[in-house]
Amino acid sequence: MFNYIILLSCAVIVSSHLCLINPHQRGPLGGLNVPGAEDLDCNLTAPPCGGRPREQSILSLKADSNLTVVFQKNIGYFDPALPGNFTISVGADENSFTELVTFEDSETKDLYLHFIHDVVVPSTLGHHIFQVTYVTSPGVVYYQCADITVI
Numbered sequence: 001m002f003n004y005i006i007l008l009s010c011a012v013i014v015s016s017h018l019c020l021i022n023p024h025q026r027g028p029l030g031g032l033n034v035p036g037a038e039d040l041d042c043n044l045t046a047p048p049c050g051g052r053p054r055e056q057s058i059l060s061l062k063a064d065s066n067l068t069v070v071f072q073k074n075i076g077y078f079d080p081a082l083p084g085n086f087t088i089s090v091g092a093d094e095n096s097f098t099e100l101v102t103f104e105d106s107e108t109k110d111l112y113l114h115f116i117h118d119v120v121v122p123s124t125l126g127h128h129i130f131q132v133t134y135v136t137s138p139g140v141v142y143y144q145c146a147d148i149t150v151i
């Protein structure tokens with residue numbers, strides 16, 4: 001019980017961050033390459049898109065093509081006994097995400113860049129949202145979304 005309480009208090013103190021670089025996350029990329037920067041751009045915890053509203057998409061992607069999704073574990077807290085995970089999803093709106101890729105967090109250093117190749121762009125045309133989530137060991141979930149257009 002005592003250990004459990006310690007773990008819970010760690011969860012409050014330890015903060016993690018997630019920056020979505022490609023496709024570019026909604027809003028600026030303040031805090032990129034600065035572990036645990038005070039900046040809030042990579043420290044968004046409101047589902048499903050970190051509280052950031054939909055934007056005009058600046059990236060057009062060919063239907064059914066392969067995309068390399070790039071994101072940064074800006075700062076992380078990793079407990080091997082309770083590994084968190086990263087998930088990439090895509091949807092036509094914020095209520096219809098389909099999971100594309102998911103994998104467990106590991107002992108990677110702060111600022112680690114994940115390059116996830118061969119993420120398949122949807123076949124339906126028009127506005128879509130790529131979402132990346134980072135479930136951390138302490139249970140806090142970080143969210144980033146990017147608006148793109150499938151052509």
Ligand SMILES: *[C@@H]1O[C@H](CO)[C@@H](O)[C@H](O)[C@H]1NC(C)=O
Pocket residue numbers: 015036037038039040043045
């Ligand atoms: C990240 O956000 C949380 C809650 O929104 C806040 O308590 C924390 O201080 C922020 N961390 C940094 C390093 O900005």
Ligand SMILES: *[C@@H]1O[C@H](CO)[C@@H](O)[C@H](O)[C@H]1NC(C)=O
Pocket residue numbers: 084085102103104135
């Ligand atoms: C990711 O973590 C969440 C929360 O603990 C869990 O529900 C989900 O099954 C995990 N997914 C993977 C692939 O580990």
Ligand SMILES: *[C@@H]1O[C@H](CO)[C@@H](O)[C@H](O)[C@H]1NC(C)=O
Pocket residue numbers: 066117118119120
């Ligand atoms: C595109 O991604 C799919 C699924 O991830 C993979 O099977 C395929 O080999 C990739 N194609 C190219 C040209 O990289």
